[in-house]
Amino acid sequence: MVDTKIKIRDLDFFYGKKQILFNVDLDFYSNQITSLIGPSGCGKSTLLRCLNRMNDIIPGIKVNGNILYNKFNLYKEENSVVEIRKKIGMVFQKPNPFPMSIFNNVSYGLRVQGEKDKEKIKKIVRESLEKADLYDEVKNRLNSSAFSLSGGQQQRLCIARALAINPDVILLDEPCSALDPIATAKIEELLKKIKKEHTIIIVTHNMHQAKRISDYTCYLLDGKIIEFSETNELFNNPKNKLTKDYINGVFG
Amino acid sequence: MVKMDEQKKEKIYFTIFKIATFFSVVLLGFILIYIFVKGVSVINLNFLTSMWNHQDITKGGIFPAIIGTLFLAVGVSIFSIPIGISTAIYLNEFAKDNLFNRLIKLSIRNLAGVPSIVYGLFGLAFFVLLLKFGTSLLAASLTLGCMTLPWIITTSEEALKSVPNSFREASLALGATKIETIKMIVLPNSLGGMLTGSILGISRAMGETAPIIMVGATFFMNYLPKSAFDKFMALPYHLFILATQHSSPYSREYALGTALVLIFLVFSLNLGMFVIRYKLRSKKEW
Ligand SMILES: Nc1ncnc2c1ncn2[C@@H]1O[C@H](COP(=O)(O)OP(=O)(O)O)[C@@H](O)[C@H]1O
Numbered sequence: 001m002v003d004t005k006i007k008i009r010d011l012d013f014f015y016g017k018k019q020i021l022f023n024v025d026l027d028f029y030s031n032q033i034t035s036l037i038g039p040s041g042c043g044k045s046t047l048l049r050c051l052n053r054m055n056d057i058i059p060g061i062k063v064n065g066n067i068l069y070n071k072f073n074l075y076k077e078e079n080s081v082v083e084i085r086k087k088i089g090m091v092f093q094k095p096n097p098f099p100m101s102i103f104n105n106v107s108y109g110l111r112v113q114g115e116k117d118k119e120k121i122k123k124i125v126r127e128s129l130e131k132a133d134l135y136d137e138v139k140n141r142l143n144s145s146a147f148s149l150s151g152g153q154q155q156r157l158c159i160a161r162a163l164a165i166n167p168d169v170i171l172l173d174e175p176c177s178a179l180d181p182i183a184t185a186k187i188e189e190l191l192k193k194i195k196k197e198h199t200i201i202i203v204t205h206n207m208h209q210a211k212r213i214s215d216y217t218c219y220l221l222d223g224k225i226i227e228f229s230e231t232n233e234l235f236n237n238p239k240n241k242l243t244k245d246y247i248n249g250v251f252g
Numbered sequence: 253m254v255k256m257d258e259q260k261k262e263k264i265y266f267t268i269f270k271i272a273t274f275f276s277v278v279l280l281g282f283i284l285i286y287i288f289v290k291g292v293s294v295i296n297l298n299f300l301t302s303m304w305n306h307q308d309i310t311k312g313g314i315f316p317a318i319i320g321t322l323f324l325a326v327g328v329s330i331f332s333i334p335i336g337i338s339t340a341i342y343l344n345e346f347a348k349d350n351l352f353n354r355l356i357k358l359s360i361r362n363l364a365g366v367p368s369i370v371y372g373l374f375g376l377a378f379f380v381l382l383l384k385f386g387t388s389l390l391a392a393s394l395t396l397g398c399m400t401l402p403w404i405i406t407t408s409e410e411a412l413k414s415v416p417n418s419f420r421e422a423s424l425a426l427g428a429t430k431i432e433t434i435k436m437i438v439l440p441n442s443l444g445g446m447l448t449g450s451i452l453g454i455s456r457a458m459g460e461t462a463p464i465i466m467v468g469a470t471f472f473m474n475y476l477p478k479s480a481f482d483k484f485m486a487l488p489y490h491l492f493i494l495a496t497q498h499s500s501p502y503s504r505e506y507a508l509g510t511a512l513v514l515i516f517l518v519f520s521l522n523l524g525m526f527v528i529r530y531k532l533r534s535k536k537e538w
């Protein structure tokens with residue numbers, strides 16, 4: 001039996017008056033990869049961004065319901081957004097390294113936290129790049145600009161950057177949608193590797209990707225959870241007709 | 253058939269643009285050459301470094317006017333750059349996007365288009381008379397500062413807008429606060445743009461004549477301003493006096509010489525701006 005890391009209960013989400021998520025109940029299990037799939041515009045990113053309160057930066061949003069992270073209600077503690085984001089990291093759809101060196105990208109989170117110990121920073125940067133399977137490719141040019149890397153390398157750099165502050169949960173929003181199959185495969189491999197230490201939640205519109213990497217899959221449609229189960233179960237033996245239509249390609 | 257027409261049209265447009273460009277370049281070149289040829293004869297060390305001699309202008313120099321204009325530029329910078337950049341940061345990074353704030357932004361943009369003489373009038377009423385700064389370097393710096401502020405705010409806002417939001421999001425997602433994000437990501441990537449905009453605004457203020465006549469510039473002074481409450485000479489006003497009010501037969505040449513010095517100062521500032529911009533451009537990669 002696996003532990004539950006994050007519990008979503010009765011979650012409604014609004015952009016202004018427009019409701020995007022309806023009564024979402026969902027559990028994410030520790031050290032598992034959970035995929036969120038569904039047609040574009042169904043609210044996957046919105047749901048994911050509720051988990052580290054990234055939606056807070058958009059004016060006019062409203063959130064009802066509860067999200068519990070280790071018994072800690074994410075939406076009750078008003079001032080802990082920064083702490084939440086240190087524990088729940090995020091990787092975005094388009095690789096978005098900062099316009100600075102590879103090294104400084106990875107060390108950014110530590111520097112923000114006021115870490116001064118140069119040796120410690122070096123060590124963590126190296127470990128994070130190794131975990132993101134990037135170290136060997138960049139070890140001789142840690143001081144070159146992050147923009148000198150290929151798209152796939154940039155995305156792994158963003159993963160290393162997120163890993164450097166040792167988050168408990170890592171959220172990824174279609175991290176491979178801008179990448180070629182080889183770069184995608186590399187990221188999938190590394191995700192499977194790091195799930196030993198982190199809980200991983202990934203949004204993908206690619207069902208094959210969900211099948212390949214995730215332990216659990218959740219199918220979302222028009223802001224409602226249609227079906228959530230173990231990945232094999234969901235793809236081989238969907239309970240809901242809507243899920244069946246989607247994975248058989250009847251839909252979108 | 254249609255394609256031919258399109259090509260023809262394109263050619264006609266190109267030609268019009270080319271002629272317009274050619275015309276403005278030739279005009280500008282002509283003005284510069286005229287000023288240079290006529291003005292360079294009066295420029296010598298004495299002209300640049302000695303006090304003004306109102307009786308015999310061939311004996312004196314424009315040193316106090318150069319210093320006055322430089323003091324003015326410094327005064328305007330001290331006042332308008334910090335306030336302008338801070339305002340832009342507030343408007344772009346903190347202010348909510350509501351009707352009130354949009355109205356404020358719109359007003360600032362409109363203020364940038366108000367004629368400088370109106371700022372002069374405001375400066376006279378507010379700084380000179382109400383705050384009792386008198387006609388002085390201080391009053392003139394503040395007046396030109398007010399005139400330059402809207403421009404600095406607007407260009408700084410543009411510089412801040414050019415920093416992609418994805419950088420801000422990435423930083424926030426790593427547990428940085430908004431202030432930390434501004435300090436570590438937004439400012440380093442926009443300061444260059446903000447400074448080049450500011451310098452451009454300052455160099456325009458350096459050439460202003462109308463407002464400073466009302467708030468502190470004087471056409472004759474044989475000492476340098478000793479405090480911010482002194483009057484001062486300034487190149488553009490000096491140039492105006494020489495060109496229109498002075499009876500010396502040499503005044504035309506001396507006016508053009510003064511113009512040359514003013515142009516040189518403004519060009520140097522703009523050159524500095526281009527250097528900053530070039531350095532940052534080569535670093536910018538998104
Ligand atoms: N900032 C926003 N303001 C208003 N509506 C938004 C905003 N972002 C997304 N939406 C809307 O919310 C819905 C869900 O978007 P999103 O979560 O991005 O979907 P997905 O990631 O599944 O494609 C869409 O209809 C989208 O138009």
Ligand SMILES: [Mg+2]
Pocket residue numbers: 044045046173
């Ligand atoms: Mg999305």
